[in-house]
Amino acid sequence: MSTTLSNPSSTQAQSAPPPFTTRAGAWLKANLFNSWLSTATTLALLYVIVRSLLAFVDWAFIHAVWSVPYSAQGIADTTVCHNVKGDGACWAIIADKYRLILFGRFPYDEQWRPAIVVFLFIGLYVCSAIRKFWGKGIATKPIILVAVMAALATLVDDALFLLIDIVASLVGRPYTQPPAVLSAVLGYIDLTGRYVFMVATTIIWPMVGVWVITLAAIGVLMSGGVFGLSAVPVDYWGGLPITLILATFGIAIAFPLSILIALGRRSTKMPAVKMLCVLYVELIRGVPLISVLFMASVMFPLFMPPGINVDKLLRAQIAVILFAAAYLAEVVRGGLQALPKGQTEAADALGLAYWQKTGLIILPQALRLVIPPLVNTFIGFFKDTSLVLIIGLFDLLTMGKIALSDPPWQAFSTEVYITLAIIYIMFCYAMSRYSRGLERELNSTQQR
Amino acid sequence: MNQITADAPMDTLRDISRGKPVIVLDKVNKWFGSLHVLRDISLSISERERVVVCGPSGSGKSTMIRCINRLESHQEGRILVEGTELTDDLRSLDTIRREVGMVFQSFNLFPHLTILENCTLAPIWVRKMPRAAAEELAMSYLERVKIPEQAKKYPGQLSGGQQQRVAIARALCMKPKIMLFDEPTSALDPEMIKEVLDTMITLAESGMTMVCVTHEMGFARQVADRVVFMDRGEIVESGPPHRMFESPQTERLQLFLSQILRGH
Numbered sequence: 007m008s009t010t011l012s013n014p015s016s017t018q019a020q021s022a023p024p025p026f027t028t029r030a031g032a033w034l035k036a037n038l039f040n041s042w043l044s045t046a047t048t049l050a051l052l053y054v055i056v057r058s059l060l061a062f063v064d065w066a067f068i069h070a071v072w073s074v075p076y077s078a079q080g081i082a083d084t085t086v087c088h089n090v091k092g093d094g095a096c097w098a099i100i101a102d103k104y105r106l107i108l109f110g111r112f113p114y115d116e117q118w119r120p121a122i123v124v125f126l127f128i129g130l131y132v133c134s135a136i137r138k139f140w141g142k143g144i145a146t147k148p149i150i151l152v153a154v155m156a157a158l159a160t161l162v163d164d165a166l167f168l169l170i171d172i173v174a175s176l177v178g179r180p181y182t183q184p185p186a187v188l189s190a191v192l193g194y195i196d197l198t199g200r201y202v203f204m205v206a207t208t209i210i211w212p213m214v215g216v217w218v219i220t221l222a223a224i225g226v227l228m229s230g231g232v233f234g235l236s237a238v239p240v241d242y243w244g245g246l247p248i249t250l251i252l253a254t255f256g257i258a259i260a261f262p263l264s265i266l267i268a269l270g271r272r273s274t275k276m277p278a279v280k281m282l283c284v285l286y287v288e289l290i291r292g293v294p295l296i297s298v299l300f301m302a303s304v305m306f307p308l309f310m311p312p313g314i315n316v317d318k319l320l321r322a323q324i325a326v327i328l329f330a331a332a333y334l335a336e337v338v339r340g341g342l343q344a345l346p347k348g349q350t351e352a353a354d355a356l357g358l359a360y361w362q363k364t365g366l367i368i369l370p371q372a373l374r375l376v377i378p379p380l381v382n383t384f385i386g387f388f389k390d391t392s393l394v395l396i397i398g399l400f401d402l403l404t405m406g407k408i409a410l411s412d413p414p415w416q417a418f419s420t421e422v423y424i425t426l427a428i429i430y431i432m433f434c435y436a437m438s439r440y441s442r443g444l445e446r447e448l449n450s451t452q453q454r
Numbered sequence: 455m456n457q458i459t460a461d462a463p464m465d466t467l468r469d470i471s472r473g474k475p476v477i478v479l480d481k482v483n484k485w486f487g488s489l490h491v492l493r494d495i496s497l498s499i500s501e502r503e504r505v506v507v508c509g510p511s512g513s514g515k516s517t518m519i520r521c522i523n524r525l526e527s528h529q530e531g532r533i534l535v536e537g538t539e540l541t542d543d544l545r546s547l548d549t550i551r552r553e554v555g556m557v558f559q560s561f562n563l564f565p566h567l568t569i570l571e572n573c574t575l576a577p578i579w580v581r582k583m584p585r586a587a588a589e590e591l592a593m594s595y596l597e598r599v600k601i602p603e604q605a606k607k608y609p610g611q612l613s614g615g616q617q618q619r620v621a622i623a624r625a626l627c628m629k630p631k632i633m634l635f636d637e638p639t640s641a642l643d644p645e646m647i648k649e650v651l652d653t654m655i656t657l658a659e660s661g662m663t664m665v666c667v668t669h670e671m672g673f674a675r676q677v678a679d680r681v682v683f684m685d686r687g688e689i690v691e692s693g694p695p696h697r698m699f700e701s702p703q704t705e706r707l708q709l710f711l712s713q714i715l716r717g718h
Contacts, residue, residue: 352562356576357551
């Protein structure tokens with residue numbers, strides 16, 4: 007009898023949620039001061055945190071020097087900074103050098119161009135992050151045909167140019183331009199092809215069009231030579247645009263490439279392709295990025311016929327793409343592996359062809375599974391682009407180092423590195439925030 | 455008792471409506487490594503015929519029906535579906551898969567697509583049907599399996615029984631001539647088995663050619679024209695359900711039936 011009586015009350019007690027404390031005091035007591043050990047730890051940590059925070063605020067703001075006087079020759083007088091060294095930060099170095107750090111040796115009066123480029127890149131990232139913008143445009147057969155034809159024309163045209171160059175150099179003549187008429191016709195086809203391709207892709211898939219046009223605008227702004235902009239050779243590019251170019255093109259091209267490699271590596275019907283993909287991944291993964299960059303900058307030109315000069319940035323870009331693709335391919339393969347076999351079988355049973363099955367069923371699910379490691383790799387490669395300093399390209403980090411080589415400012419590396427760190431953190435944190443948002447969004451609709 | 459009396463006239467009706475053979479297996483052999491999973495399987499299934507394949511686990515029944523749409527490939531013998539032989543030729547394989555629908559034990563719905571998208575995907579991409587027409591078709595089949603109101607939901611939001619009914623609707627949207635069922639109720643809770651079986655019975659009554667691997671003997675009795683009993687990779691015995699269940703000829707079938715009945 008007693009058990010039957012006590013039963014309802016005990017089940018009631020079990021089913022009721024534990025008392026939820028909303029008051030801060032109760033939370034603190036429960037979590038930070040619940041025993042003498044935890045109280046001691048809390049107090050000790052609090053002391054350390056407050057002390058270091060105060061010290062940092064003191065150094066970074068209260069005792070900081072924000073500007074220094076300049077001599078008549080324009081040389082900075084950094085005695086004030088030297089006097090407070092150790093007690094206060096010398097942010098004057100940033101005020102003095104920020105344009106050098108951000109834009110490198112780009113002609114000073116033309117630096118509005120790389121500045122716009124940086125904003126274009128950021129705008130591109132923001133637009134791409136809004137999934138609403140990825141909607142379909144108008145994709146009718148004639149427009150697709152026009153886009154493909156234009157792309158083909160441009161490619162064939164470029165190939166012809168390259169062929170003429172190679173033949174000219176192999177024949178032994180000094181490197182010369184092809185005949186003027188041919189060159190003019192080829193140039194005309196090339197330009198028209200590009201414009202038509204851009205317009206057509208924008209109609210078919212607006213977001214892809216936005217990318218193509220923005221990247222073209224970035225190219226024009228950086229190198230100039232058209233629309234009355236003075237030409238700036240790649241050797242003068244530097245700072246943040248170099249970092250953004252290497253990272254954006256690197257990831258944007260390496261990612262689709264990595265998907266193909268991952269699919270190739272899992273292919274059962276094409277053993278040769280599979281072998282090639284395995285070989286590629288293992289080879290590239292087995293060597294440091296620095297050595298791939300060295301290969302690209304030193305060895306690659308040796309294999310090219312004389313007279314053909316692929317510029318340094320492009321070579322570094324290709325190296326970054328090849329390297330990133332190998333790593334991303336393994337991440338993608340992880341996602342493919344994790345997908346239940348039933349999904350492929352169901353797609354097969356419905357009669358979907360290989361690319362339909364892959365594009366509609368397998369990849370959408372596999373890529374969702376690997377968003378965290380994918381973004382992890384993206385972030386890693388964003389920072390790894392700083393290794394191009396080894397082959398003499400002036401990315402953001404390299405420009406920071408160069409700024410520090412100016413004699414009056416040599417002692418103030420901390421300030422420069424903190425600034426660089428903040429720039430890197432902004433980009434990387436944005437990526438990580440976006441990926442978390444994406445995961446949440448996809449999970450909320452899918453509810454698996 | 456009434457089962458037999460009800461079956462007798464049905465059998466004759468079915469015999470009249472039965473047409474040409476649409477699935478022919480001729481001395482099919484298959485090995486997984488050194489394991490001989492299909493031994494000289496010969497079976498001919500006619501148009502509008504309903505065949506139930508049963509047998510203990512590991513007897514090769516799933517492998518056999520997976521060979522019919524070549525989710526598994528056989529190593530010896532011939533399989534003809536609708537007169538086309540199954541080979542490595544991709545084009546003939548595509549034609550066959552278009553005509554053969556399959557329902558799996560674990561549903562295998564696409565979790566990233568809504569119920570409606572699951573159903574319209576293949577008609578749009580394989581049959582090249584316009585989206586609006588495909589959606590109309592899908593809704594009509596979802597209504598037939600009695601879940602049109604779930605069309606906008608994702609598979610993860612549905613119960614197992616509902617998911618399996620969607621899987622049946624998805625296969626039917628391709629307007630297949632043959633439907634294969636690979637243990638469609640084995641992964642379901644008992645209370646959901648009935649709703650799926652009811653859907654299958656309705657389908658059987660509409661004259662679809664069906665091959666079902668199942669342990670549901672009640673279903674076999676009610677709709678099957680023929681029951682095929684497999685054990686250790688070979689067809690041991692086959693015949694109309696009442697003969698198979700009431701007077702099994704072989705010892706192995708007797709043993710199997712006694713185990714099934716004891717289990718129930």
